Amino acid sequence: MTDFYLFLGGMVAVAVGLWAWRRWHPDSFWYGVAFPTRMVLVYLTWSHVASGCGLTRTRQRWRYTLDALPVVGPAARNAATVVQYKRQLRRVGVEKAPRLGLPRPTRLGWRVRLRLSDGQAPADYEKAAERIAHAWRVHSVRVVDVTPGHVTLWATMRDPLTVVEVAPETGELLKVRPGKLENGQDWVIDFRVVPHWLNAGATQSGKSNLANAIIKALAPQPVALVGFDLKGGVEFTPYAPRLSALATTRTQCRALLDDLVAELEDRMEQCRSHGARNVWRLPEELRPVPIVVLIDEVAELFLMADKSEKDEVARTGTALLRVAQLGRAFAVHLVVCGQRIGSDLGPGVTALRAQLSGRVCHRVNDPETANMTLGDMDPAALDAARAIPAETPGVCIVAGQDGAWYRARSVYVSEKAAETATRDHAHLTPDWNDLIGSSLTTGPGCSAAAA
Numbered sequence: 001m002t003d004f005y006l007f008l009g010g011m012v013a014v015a016v017g018l019w020a021w022r023r024w025h026p027d028s029f030w031y032g033v034a035f036p037t038r039m040v041l042v043y044l045t046w047s048h049v050a051s052g053c054g055l056t057r058t059r060q061r062w063r064y065t066l067d068a069l070p071v072v073g074p075a076a077r078n079a080a081t082v083v084q085y086k087r088q089l090r091r092v093g094v095e096k097a098p099r100l101g102l103p104r105p106t107r108l109g110w111r112v113r114l115r116l117s118d119g120q121a122p123a124d125y126e127k128a129a130e131r132i133a134h135a136w137r138v139h140s141v142r143v144v145d146v147t148p149g150h151v152t153l154w155a156t157m158r159d160p161l162t163v164v165e166v167a168p169e170t171g172e173l174l175k176v177r178p179g180k181l182e183n184g185q186d187w188v189i190d191f192r193v194v195p196h197w198l199n200a201g202a203t204q205s206g207k208s209n210l211a212n213a214i215i216k217a218l219a220p221q222p223v224a225l226v227g228f229d230l231k232g233g234v235e236f237t238p239y240a241p242r243l244s245a246l247a248t249t250r251t252q253c254r255a256l257l258d259d260l261v262a263e264l265e266d267r268m269e270q271c272r273s274h275g276a277r278n279v280w281r282l283p284e285e286l287r288p289v290p291i292v293v294l295i296d297e298v299a300e301l302f303l304m305a306d307k308s309e310k311d312e313v314a315r316t317g318t319a320l321l322r323v324a325q326l327g328r329a330f331a332v333h334l335v336v337c338g339q340r341i342g343s344d345l346g347p348g349v350t351a352l353r354a355q356l357s358g359r360v361c362h363r364v365n366d367p368e369t370a371n372m373t374l375g376d377m378d379p380a381a382l383d384a385a386r387a388i389p390a391e392t393p394g395v396c397i398v399a400g401q402d403g404a405w406y407r408a409r410s411v412y413v414s415e416k417a418a419e420t421a422t423r424d425h426a427h428l429t430p431d432w433n434d435l436i437g438s439s440l441t442t443g444p445g446c447s448a449a450a451a
Contacts, residue, residue: 027107035105042112042136043100049135050097053128057117059096064089108184109138109155113145122146125153126380140182144404160184161395161409168217168411174290174333176217178210179394179410187398187408189214191292192280194358195328199337200373201362206394207337208235210360211294212413214335215239219421223290224430226260228253230300238415242422244291244432250316253301257319260293260332263436264323267330278329289430290331293323298338298352302345317348324355342368359399360408363388374399381405 022029050056098120101113114125125132126143133141138155145152164180174191181187189197201207218225224244227236233248240246247253267279267288276282295301301316324334336356343350353372361373367386374381374397384407385397394412399405 030107031105035110038110038136039103042103045135046100047095047097049132051095052135053131055117055120055124055128056095056097057119058093060091061094062089063092063094106154106183108160109157111144111152111154113150113152116149116151122151125151129153154183156182161392161407164394164409164411166411168213168413169220170217173221174218174223174292176214178213178217179408181398182407187406187410189358191290191333196324196334196356197336197358197360198341198353198356198373199335199360199362200339200341200364200369201337201360201396202339202365204390204393205362205364205388206396206410207339207362209394209413210362210396210410211235211296211335211337212415212418213410214292215242215294216413216418216421218292219418219425220428222428223292224432224435226256226291226293226432228256228293228295228301230297235296236294238419239422241426242429244430244435250301250312254312254316254319257316257323259432259436260291260323261319263291264326264330264332266437268326271330279331288331289435290333291435292333292335295320295334295336296338298336298349299340299345302349313346314348317346317352321348321351321355324352338369339364340366340369341372342366343372344368360396361385362394362396363390363392374405378405 018029018033021033047056096117098117099115101115103110103112116122122143129141129143132153133139133155136155139158140156142154142156143151144154159182160180161182166177166180166186168177170177170188176189177186178189179187199207199210215225219242225239225242227239227243227246229236229246229248230250230253231248233246236243236246237248245256245259247256270286270288271277271279271282274282274286279287301320302313304310304313323332327333334356336352341349341353349372359373361370361381364370364373364385370382370385374385378399381397381399384405388395388397392409394410396408396410397405398408
């Protein structure tokens with residue numbers, strides 16, 4: 001009995017120690033105990049999981065088999081001879097699961113590389129990802145890397161987007177950190193790598209919050225911010241102290257776009273005269289100030305009440321398209337936001353979308369907007385965007401810098417926090433007239449910093 005109590009006490013001590021380890025040092029517990037245990041179970045059950053998910057292939061293998069012999073019944077009772085067992089070598093069909101590679105742990109799960117069986121494609125694993133996730137008892141499984149003959153599965157134990165706490169400011173020029181990706185890494189937008197972004201989302205989906213995070217992160221940087229607010233100025237007027245220019249009507253937007261096109265032509269001439277391919281190759285003392293243009297409700301730029309507005313819409317769309325086409329080389333960047341983005345707005349919207357390589361799709365009210373945002377990329381990203389629930393504001397699908405798509409969530413930035421940042425850094429706002437070297441016509445709702 002003494003030995004039994006000692007054994008029982010030892011087991012209790014081990015259980016309490018493991019609980020405390022997991023409670024106070026979850027990262028080391030995952031790498032030291034939980035991950036190795038998970039991998040043993042994954043390897044032991046992989047053949048059954050692959051068979052249940054339809055990922056196995058039948059292979060012909062040589063096997064030794066025994067002939068079936070009668071052991072009961074009249075024939076066996078009347079047999080007077082000695083039964084001889086004969087062993088035969090035969091080819092039989094056996095199920096072969098894809099070969100698992102060496103798993104690599106991550107903070108939220110693991111990544112494992114698989115070798116495709118003959119006749120398989122990565123789409124087979126994308127279709128089976130949800131079933132594999134249930135079999136492995138994890139939050140999600142995704143195909144994240146494809147090479148000829150191989151795929152990489154990424155398993156996530158829990159959803160890292162439940163709570164997002166990061167600082168949008170990065171301290172680097174034209175680089176912001178609006179939130180987190182589903183792999184636990186920071187979601188970083190680098191305008192020098194991906195110069196233009198499309199931000200689509202319905203009301204209360206987190207679209208405006210993402211704009212707040214971008215403004216808050218760019219406010220302390222030596223850049224010029226320009227606002228196009230087709231809601232009458234209610235979205236961007238609170239941030240006016242940090243905006244070099246703000247337009248609130250289509251006429252003012254067209255005038256502001258004309259100024260931007262003229263500025264692009266001046267920068268183009270400056271680069272040509274110095275033999276530089278872009279402004280980043282100019283000497284630092286000659287390098288112009290980067291400009292980030294934020295457009296809210298882009299659909300208002302392309303809507304027409306009657307045919308009399310057709311020429312104005314065409315001019316506005318052409319100017320915006322020129323800014324998108326030429327902006328990357330000359331440090332003029334676009335962040336285009338909208339609730340409704342569809343091909344029915346005209347060919348100008350489709351042409352503009354082709355220039356916006358960065359895509360962010362929040363929850364949307366119609367499939368056409370999701371199609372316009374993500375439809376020319378991975379179909380799986382489109383399905384994931386349509387599955388975003390209404391009770392998770394800020395969750396979105398991001399397709400950008402590395403060519404892959406991710407679920408992400410922007411950190412909550414209140415309007416008050418963004419307003420405070422713009423007021424605190426109002427002294428960094430470049431004067432628009434000095435910036436472009438021309439006089440901007442101002443009027444009700446359209447203002448420059450000098451006005």
